[in-house]
Amino acid sequence: MSIVLKPGLRYLGGSRCWRAWLTLHHKKVHCTPVQLTMTPPPQPAFPTVKLGSGHEMPMFGLGTWKSQPGKVREAVETALTLGYRHIDCAMVYGNEKEIGEAFKNKFEDGTCKREEVFITSKLWNSFHAPELVIPALKRTLADLGLEYLDLYLIHWPMGYKEGDDLFPKDSDGKIIPSDADYVDTWKAMEEGVTTKLVRSLGVSNFNEEQLERVLAVAKVPVCVNQVECHPYLTQKKLMEFCAQKEVVITAYSPLGSPDRPWAKPSDVELMDEPKLKNIADKYKKSVAQVLIRYQLQRGNIVIPKSVTPSRIKENMEILDFELSSADIASIDSFDRCGRFCGLEWLSYHKYHPFPAASK
Numbered sequence: 001m002s003i004v005l006k007p008g009l010r011y012l013g014g015s016r017c018w019r020a021w022l023t024l025h026h027k028k029v030h031c032t033p034v035q036l037t038m039t040p041p042p043q044p045a046f047p048t049v050k051l052g053s054g055h056e057m058p059m060f061g062l063g064t065w066k067s068q069p070g071k072v073r074e075a076v077e078t079a080l081t082l083g084y085r086h087i088d089c090a091m092v093y094g095n096e097k098e099i100g101e102a103f104k105n106k107f108e109d110g111t112c113k114r115e116e117v118f119i120t121s122k123l124w125n126s127f128h129a130p131e132l133v134i135p136a137l138k139r140t141l142a143d144l145g146l147e148y149l150d151l152y153l154i155h156w157p158m159g160y161k162e163g164d165d166l167f168p169k170d171s172d173g174k175i176i177p178s179d180a181d182y183v184d185t186w187k188a189m190e191e192g193v194t195t196k197l198v199r200s201l202g203v204s205n206f207n208e209e210q211l212e213r214v215l216a217v218a219k220v221p222v223c224v225n226q227v228e229c230h231p232y233l234t235q236k237k238l239m240e241f242c243a244q245k246e247v248v249i250t251a252y253s254p255l256g257s258p259d260r261p262w263a264k265p266s267d268v269e270l271m272d273e274p275k276l277k278n279i280a281d282k283y284k285k286s287v288a289q290v291l292i293r294y295q296l297q298r299g300n301i302v303i304p305k306s307v308t309p310s311r312i313k314e315n316m317e318i319l320d321f322e323l324s325s326a327d328i329a330s331i332d333s334f335d336r337c338g339r340f341c342g343l344e345w346l347s348y349h350k351y352h353p354f355p356a357a358s359k
Helices: 072-082 096-108 130-144 182-194 208-217 236-244 274-283 287-297 309-316 325-332
Strands: 009-013 017-024 027-035 048-050 056-058 086-088 118-123 149-154 198-204 222-228 248-252
Touching: 056 118, 072 086, 072 096, 072 309, 096 130, 118 130, 130 149, 130 182, 149 182, 149 222, 182 198, 182 208, 198 208, 208 222, 208 236, 222 236, 236 248, 274 287, 274 325, 287 309, 287 325
Parallel strands: 086 118, 118 149, 149 198, 198 222, 222 248
Antiparallel strands: 009 017, 017 027, 048 056
C-alpha cells in the first residue's frame, strides 16, 4: 500500500512508526511516537464461477500477453494491490519469471495470500509430447515461484516440433509441426492434477470438434476453454456448446487486441466503433469498461491486459453499472466473425482450429 504523508503526522522510519505533532503559537510541539495499524483497502466483490473441478474462479482478471519484461512485474503488483485476484499467464509470453517476482513481493508484504489469488498458465506447443508435459509444468511453477497452479491450459491444439525452441522453423521459415495428438497431451496433463501440481485443467483456442475429442477421453473435468472473444467475434455458437458441456469460456482480447504485433494500418479497430462510444457515454464509462462489462454479463470470464496503472485501475471499475438488454443486443450485432488471432500462417497444421472453429 502507498503511504501518503498527511499534515499532523511525521514518518519516523521502520514499519509503521509515526510521531504526531501540532503547531501551537508558531512552535512545533512533538508528541509520543504512536503505532498506526494500516488496513488494506476493501476488495471489490468480483463475481466467481464454480468450475467442474469444484474450485471457484474469479470472472475478472489481468491478462499478461504482450506485457513486456521490465513492465509486467509492476503491472501485476499494481493489479494485486488494487484488488485483482486472478492473473493469467503463459510460458510463451516470456515473462513468467518477472511475474513470479511480483507474486513473491505481494505475498511477502501482506497484500494478499497465495490461496487468495487464482493463477493460470498454459502448456506451450513445443511441449505436446506426453513425456514433456509435466517437466514443462514444473518449469512454469519454478519461474512463477509457486507450488501449484489453479488452472493449466493446453495453449493451442497445434503441437510444434519438440524442443526448447518455442518456434521451430524449417529452411523456408515455416513452423515445423509435431506429430503429437492433443488428446494424448491432455492425458499427460491429468497427472498434474493427481500429483497436486494443478487444481483445474482446461484448453485454449479449441474448436467444438477438438473439445469434443478431449471430453471423450477426459478423466479430469475440462473446466475452461480460453478463446478470443469480443463484439467482432462473439463466439455465440461456441458459448452454447461449452455451456452444454459445463465448460466455462474465458474471453481473451476482449478489447479487440489493438496492440497485436501483426496489426495492419488498414485494419478496423473495435475500440473506435462510434456506437460503442455512444454506449460508453450513456453510462459515463470508457469503451474498454463497456467491453469488459459486456463479457461479464454474457457469463464469460474476462482478462483484459494492461501495463498502465491508470488503465489497470479503470478496467476493474465495472461493477457499478449494468448494460441494458438493448445495449447488449446492439453490441452483439457487431459480430462479423472478425478474428484477430487466427494464426492464418499455420493453416497447414493438421490441428489448426480455424476456420473449422465455431463462429
